[in-house]
Amino acid sequence: MNGKHLVKLGLEKKAIALAQTAATQRETAGLTRDDILNELRAVQQNPAAYAAGGVYAPLAAELLAQQATVDARKGSELRAQPLPYPTWGADLIDPGAHRQMDVAMRLPISRAGALMPDAHVGYGLPIGGVLATENAVIPYGVGVDIGCSMMLSILPIQPDALRTDEATTLLLKHTRFGAGVAFEKRDRQDHEVLHESTWQDQPILRHLFDKAATQIGTSGSGNHFVEFGTLTLPTADLGLDPGEYLAVLSHSGSRGFGAQVAGHFTALAERHHPTLAPEAKKLAWLPLDHEDGQAYWQAMNLAGRYALANHHLIHTRLARALNVTPLAQVSNSHNLAWKQTVNGQDLIVHRKGATPATQGQLGLIPGSMADPGYVIRGLGHDAALHSASHGAGRQLGRKAAANTLNKKDVQAYLTQRGVTLIGGGIDEAPQAYKRIQDVIARQTDLVNVIASFQPRVVRMDTGSEDI
């Protein structure tokens, strides 16, 4: 037996060496060359049958590994051309966001997608991107802040009945902001989400429980906020008469817990797809029929419930301090994946900075720290995968905002609109965002606006450079 025979079988370097070793043993056992070659062909045809043990086991293992690599590469290959997808407000969207969406639409698991008018560049899927996949979930298609969401509480209080200084005191006393911020043990908040048995189902959830328990009820950094403002309801809805109401609006996420879940499963997804093209690396996915995909799905949904619980605690404390019960509440997640039927197919719809907007569904689209936010009802637009924008969207990146905007202009903008700001960084300046009115105008076929909310006293984290 020599190398030539083995090359003829179609074996490669490492496999040839293993085959040679096995063949030598079989020759010693008295088999003819033709018998051995027949055995080798049988191993090639069905390596799994020989992997458990015996003289051909090392060769069989190598052949199985080779096949797995080939399969993985094949399963991770991008389409030559992106599937087409509709865009709302293309005139407001920079080319970078489209380039990212194009890569997402080349994934073999992608089936449909849409770009919302607040879209801008993010990690992996662009912010404002909606992506429907088959039997797969993309951790970075959901984003780092899993379950990031909005909540509005409408209070039985006239807007001018709460003075600005009173609102300021309440926000300072009852909200906590900043990366890494947690409550002291004696101030720790409680919520039923912390009592779910889900926390015991995975090592990473067990590990992150303490962090989650100490951070629940806090707000993070960046664009997260809690604010008092005036809600204007032009026609009866939400079980309320038309009129003006004092309201609390918050933007918050799943804090360190969600961020670490996202990091863990993104790394896991990348290991699932080692041959994925570099431009799609941050779009690595987990199959939902695999235990890793199921684990992400469970952790993601827990982070979604946790983020909403976070809002509830913030709103409950503020309402209690005012000695009132909210008349109505609206909330929605805008960083999450949902099971949804698309064109008759059961798919996974990722919304990364996009508001679910199925027919009649309530949602919240905030503007900026000084511009109005809107309560909307979805119109269930099929091509938008029943979605809308999640806000105004960035016009300037954080660095660009810090470099081009100055405190004086931001203060003037706030003063003109009668907005008091506690904390807040220059990178969150209203001028860093697209005009919310423009963004809303580009999606009149996706949502109906039913009420507007003008911020009055806003609390955010202290940014790298204060305003």
Added chain:
DNA sequence: ATGTCC
């Protein structure tokens, strides 16, 4: 988004 590597 997150104490930016559990």
